[in-house]
Amino acid sequence: MFLIYNFDLLHVESVTEFLKIQYHGLAFDTTAILYVNSLFLLMSFLPLFINTKKSYQKVLFYVYFVTNLIAYAINFVDFIYYKYNFSRTTIVVLDVVKHETDKGGMFFRFLIDYWHVFLLFVLTSSLWVYLYRKVNIAAVDRSKLTTKKNLIYVLQSLVVFCIVTVLTIGGIRGGDFKKSTRPINLVDANRHVQKIEQADLVLNSPFAFIRTFNANSFKKVGYEMDQAVVDKYVQPIKQYSNNPKSKPNIVLIITESLGREYLGAFNTEYNIPNYVSYTPFLDSLAGKSLIFPNAFANGSKSIHGMSSILSGIPSFKDAFTSSAYSKQEIQSLVSILNSEGYNSTFFHGAARGSMGFLGFSNILGFDSYLGREDYNNDDDFDGAWGIWDEPFLQYMKENIDDMETPFFTTVFTVSSHEPYVIPKKYEGKFPIGNVPMHQCVGYTDYAFKRFFEEAKKEPWFDNTIFIITADHGNQVYYKDMYYKPINRFTVPILIYKPDNSMAGVNMDLAQQIDIYPTVLDMIGYKKPFRSWGRSLVDSTDSTKPFTINYGSSHYQFQMGNYICIFDGKRAKGFYDISDKGLKNNLIGNKNAEMSQIENICKAYVKDYYDRIIDKKLSLKN
Structure with missing residues (x-):
């Protein structure tokens, strides 16, 4: 949808080119998903005996959708905002709006002017919630489990938790576990494209927003050059x-x-x-x-x-x-x-x-x-x-x-x-x-x-x-x-x-x-x-x-x-x-x-x- 709304700016000339860009974008998508869902993952995989209870699953439901829909919405904002900003939305956008006195009026005006984007967001989000609710978690009566089975459960959960933690770290780093590799950032998107503007199609907006959060770009350069x-x-x-x-x-x-x-x-x-x-x-x-x-x-x-x-x-x-x-x-x-x-x-x-x-x-x-x-x-x-x-x-x-x-x-x-x-x-x-x-x-x-x-x-x-x-x-x-x-x-x-x-x-x-x-x-x-x-x-x-x-x-x-x-x-x-x-x-x-x-x-x-x-x-x- 981002490409459809900004097709003239991104210059994708074939289906093959699009699929190649999307393939490289998977690393950035995975990183964003893991950033956004870190709390949900932690609460889901910790060896807690209450995690199958309906009340706990309800809490998880809200944790999942509050974090994900906020991140999801940032992508939809860029369907329109990208035409004016020519880059994915970063934390800098908060500096742009924080001085505005009528933020509520601006928000509702944008909803009216770009109703089609808002409608797309509501429809896709509703489908997402519907599909989530179709997954049933079977409740387990822990009182009927023996001590041995409880111990096995805890050990299995700890092993799975460790595996998930390692995979999450690798996913956030872009799928690379090398010691010398740092977590991927916005610049890395340029490695995968011939046309520089297409780096924004490799990226996604939640990734750009999160990776610039608390980032101070005002740092001295890493190369030496004589002052003269x-x-x-x-x-x-x-x-x-x-x-x-x-x-x-x-x-x-x-x-x-x-x-x-x-x-x-x-x-x-x-x-x-x-x-x-x-x-x-x-x-x-x-x-x-x-x-x-x-x-x-x-x-x-x-x-x-x-x-x-x-x-x-x-x-x-x-x-x-x-x-x-x-x-x-x-x-x-x-x-x-x-x-x-x-x-x-x-x-x-x-x-x-x-x-x-x-x-x-x-x-x-x-x-x-x-x-x-x-x-x-x-x-x-x-x-x-x-x-x-x-x-x-x-x-x-x-x-x-x-x-x-x-x-x-x-x-x-x-x-x-x-x-x-x-x-x-x-x-x-x-x-x-x-x-x-x-x-x-x-x-x-x-x-x-x-x-x-x-x-x-x-x-x-x-x-x-x-x-x-x-x-x-x-x-x-x-x-x-x-x-x-x-x-x-x-x-x-x-x-x-x-x-x-x-x-x-x-x-x-x-x-x-x-x-x-x-x-x-x-x-x-x-x-x-x-x-x-x-x-x-x-x-x-x-x-x-x-x-x-x-x-x-x-x-x-x-x-x-x-x-x-x-x-x-x-x-x-x-x-x-x-x-x-x-x-x-x-x-x-x-x-x-x-x-x-x-x-x-x-x-x-x-x-x-x-x-x-x-x-x-x-x-x-």
């Missing part, structure tokens, strides 16, 4: 002197789920058959802006985007913002602009604390945070996430009108998102398109148009740099292009100055963590600062264009002529830079450029974990 080599490759301390010092206002717009696919101006270079754009205003603005149609997100979740864009800190296996290491001094776009005399405000139309934005904005040092409660008019509440984009952007504009200059404002929009609805007064105004997201994108594009129409009437407008990007993508229609594993991370990056002095198209690789150093370069900030990204407007920067993000169990590093797939220790694949579908692994013909790219990737990963763990995210440390 790391500094040479990564150049973690940036310093620019390209532009005279200035203090323009900065308006940074992080658009919810605005994948590159939806914007016509960002797709003209790709010749997609029968392509249709849903962003007429942004397309027109792009003609007056510097745009990067080859840009990528550094993560797959909203909070990943916030930390990547504002502080240049990507998230890989787990979200940096929900780790214990986020509570340290962080040099960021916010802290540096604050030190330069900017007033900084974060706008988010959702409830305070939603998505963890309030907590992280406080860590970064925003002077103020304005959300749904501050807007104070729930007539404009969308019923799901927050205030509709159009009125909230007008609210932001009105607040900006009263700000002292220079100011730095960041807004995180909410409307271009599931449940894919727009205000009733605009129904029929925007093209329905081919997927529900298209109409929402049209509405958010209109909200941007209204914001710019009003903003350009104000005296602060002409001395403002506007940057528009996204946290991640969303629903895909042009599957041949945007279902490719690498292109699932595509986002737009647009930089606009009202004097049109930046107009142009730059096809170099770009990423969210580049926005932070780019802004500092543009305003003529000449002091050294920490950054893993590079300035997108500095033609003299010796840092080669690159992108880095994390798939379900591997790092994806693009640079030069190749894409490097890195498992945290070594490269597992090299692909031509145009092979975004990762079809043709070239690692068998590894050349000097590939070796260098692997070393650069290793240097970035090492410096990332070293600086986070050693608390060196600020030059003061």
Whole structure:
């Protein structure tokens, strides 16, 4: 069923290929089943004289189904969630929902929207319970057994218990009893597939969830690399002197789920058959802006985007913002602009604390945070996430009108998102398109148009740099292009100055963590600062264009002529830079450029974990 719901993403081309994947998946299924049923097994095989009694069997019934149905449900969640997350659900999902104030409302909305998945779960679970009840356990009257028979029973039970324990340990380890073998984890799924995305079909969701429980991925790497080599490759301390010092206002717009696919101006270079754009205003603005149609997100979740864009800190296996290491001094776009005399405000139309934005904005040092409660008019509440984009952007504009200059404002929009609805007064105004997201994108594009129409009437407008990007993508229609594993991370990056002095198209690789150093370069900030990204407007920067993000169990590093797939220790694949579908692994013909790219990737990963763990995210440390 997971394959049926996500067929376009997993690229299984034959029954034979499917059966091979399922065969390798049995080890992961067995491990998950043994994890989930460990208590049930213990209670079933211990030599207890009451284990055949009806009352004890009833307890076992509830132990069995409470644990199993919870695990079972996680698989069903991924029938739908996988389309947005592009990986099996892990413990990280709890970090995503824990800050939401209306969890009950979200849950019931998802039940209604995806009723067919819920119905499948109920039907299959009911069949499971029915079949379980068909198994009868014969009750034994222990009072009629002799001492000898009781002793035999105990000894037999202990032998069986030991056998079951050994087999359980072997099953959890993946069926391997070798001393050198560790229990299988998510990375091991990649050993059995040629197409990296199919590792998620080998895996199952309970396994992914359990194996990441209490797992701390923020650990220093296991390989050695000289610090001088790391500094040479990564150049973690940036310093620019390209532009005279200035203090323009900065308006940074992080658009919810605005994948590159939806914007016509960002797709003209790709010749997609029968392509249709849903962003007429942004397309027109792009003609007056510097745009990067080859840009990528550094993560797959909203909070990943916030930390990547504002502080240049990507998230890989787990979200940096929900780790214990986020509570340290962080040099960021916010802290540096604050030190330069900017007033900084974060706008988010959702409830305070939603998505963890309030907590992280406080860590970064925003002077103020304005959300749904501050807007104070729930007539404009969308019923799901927050205030509709159009009125909230007008609210932001009105607040900006009263700000002292220079100011730095960041807004995180909410409307271009599931449940894919727009205000009733605009129904029929925007093209329905081919997927529900298209109409929402049209509405958010209109909200941007209204914001710019009003903003350009104000005296602060002409001395403002506007940057528009996204946290991640969303629903895909042009599957041949945007279902490719690498292109699932595509986002737009647009930089606009009202004097049109930046107009142009730059096809170099770009990423969210580049926005932070780019802004500092543009305003003529000449002091050294920490950054893993590079300035997108500095033609003299010796840092080669690159992108880095994390798939379900591997790092994806693009640079030069190749894409490097890195498992945290070594490269597992090299692909031509145009092979975004990762079809043709070239690692068998590894050349000097590939070796260098692997070393650069290793240097970035090492410096990332070293600086986070050693608390060196600020030059003061």
